[in-house]
Amino acid sequence: MTRMRPLRLLVVEGNPKAMRERHAAVSGQTPSAFYSDVLTQLTAAEKLEATIDVCYPADEGANLPDGAGVGSYDGAVITGSGLNLWKAERESLVQVDFARTIYDAGVPFFGSCWGLQVAAAAAGGEVKLNRRGREIGIARSIHLTDAGRDHALHAGRAQVFDAPAIHSDEVAAVPPGATVTAVNDLCAVQAAEIRHGDGVFWGVQFHPEYTFAELGGILTRYTPIMLEEGFFRDSAEAAAYIADLVALDADPARKDVAWRLGVAPSVLDPKIRRTELINWITRQVLPALSARTRA
Incomplete structure (x- = not known):
C-alpha cells in the first residue's frame, strides 16, 4: 500500500497589510493565520500531516508562486477580505489574476466569501454590491438548489441550514462553467x-471556518457600520450581542x-x-493527492 506524503496547502490572504493588521488587533490573528489553524485542525482530524504556506497577493512586491510553484500544492484556499471587487483596486485585481494561475495549475481550489467572489471573477463572472443589503452574523435559511442536493460539496448538509457570514457584495453574474x-x-x-x-x-459565500469568537471579533470592528445600517440601536446592544457570541464560543452548551x-x-x-470545508479536503484534495502519489 502506497503511503501518502504530507499534504501541502496554500492559504491565500485576501487582505492587504493594513486590513489584516486591523483584523489581528481585535481578533488576535490575521484571517490567513486563523484559516491555517483551522486547516491544521481538520487535516489532523483526518489523521493527516499537512504543511501550510501563506501568500499575500495584495501586498506590493509580493513574491507569488508561478504556475509551476502553485502546481506543487495539493490545495489552495482564499480567505475572506474587506476589499470590494467592484471598486477594481489593484489589491483586488491582482488576486483575480492569481486565482487564474490556480485554475491553470489544476489544483483543488476553495474559498470563503471573498474567495468565492474572486474565483467567480477570475472565471468570467461579475461581483457587485448586494442590492438586498449586508448579510452579517448568521446567514439564515440557506437552502440547497436541485444541483446542490446531490453535490459532494454539501454531503451531509441538511436541505436548509444557517451559517456564520459577513458580506455586502455578491456574485451577481455567475461565470460559464459555474453551478450554483x-x-x-x-x-x-x-x-x-x-x-x-x-x-x-x-466555494461558499458564508464562512464555514469561523468560530463564534472570531465572528465576535469581526463584529466588534464592524459595530460602527452596523449601528449606521440599523442592525443595533446602540453600542450597548452591540456589545451585548458580541458578548453572547464569545460566551457561546467558550461554552456551546449555553442553551x-x-x-x-x-x-x-x-x-x-x-x-x-x-461541512463544506471538510468535504473539500476529503473529496477533492485527498483523491487528487492519492492520484499524484500513485503516479
Whole structure:
C-alpha cells in the first residue's frame, strides 16, 4: 500500500497589510493565520500531516508562486477580505489574476466569501454590491438548489441550514462553467462549483471556518457600520450581542445564549458548521493527492 506524503496547502490572504493588521488587533490573528489553524485542525482530524504556506497577493512586491510553484500544492484556499471587487483596486485585481494561475495549475481550489467572489471573477463572472443589503452574523435559511442536493460539496448538509457570514457584495453574474449549489433570500449565490480551464473551484459565500469568537471579533470592528445600517440601536446592544457570541464560543452548551441569538444546534457543532470545508479536503484534495502519489 502506497503511503501518502504530507499534504501541502496554500492559504491565500485576501487582505492587504493594513486590513489584516486591523483584523489581528481585535481578533488576535490575521484571517490567513486563523484559516491555517483551522486547516491544521481538520487535516489532523483526518489523521493527516499537512504543511501550510501563506501568500499575500495584495501586498506590493509580493513574491507569488508561478504556475509551476502553485502546481506543487495539493490545495489552495482564499480567505475572506474587506476589499470590494467592484471598486477594481489593484489589491483586488491582482488576486483575480492569481486565482487564474490556480485554475491553470489544476489544483483543488476553495474559498470563503471573498474567495468565492474572486474565483467567480477570475472565471468570467461579475461581483457587485448586494442590492438586498449586508448579510452579517448568521446567514439564515440557506437552502440547497436541485444541483446542490446531490453535490459532494454539501454531503451531509441538511436541505436548509444557517451559517456564520459577513458580506455586502455578491456574485451577481455567475461565470460559464459555474453551478450554483445554495441560495437564500439575501444572496443568490451562497455556494457554487466553478469549472474553469484545468481547475475546479468549490466555494461558499458564508464562512464555514469561523468560530463564534472570531465572528465576535469581526463584529466588534464592524459595530460602527452596523449601528449606521440599523442592525443595533446602540453600542450597548452591540456589545451585548458580541458578548453572547464569545460566551457561546467558550461554552456551546449555553442553551440560554443559543436561544437568545437564535443559533441552531447544527451551527453550534463545528463539524457540521465546517461541512463544506471538510468535504473539500476529503473529496477533492485527498483523491487528487492519492492520484499524484500513485503516479
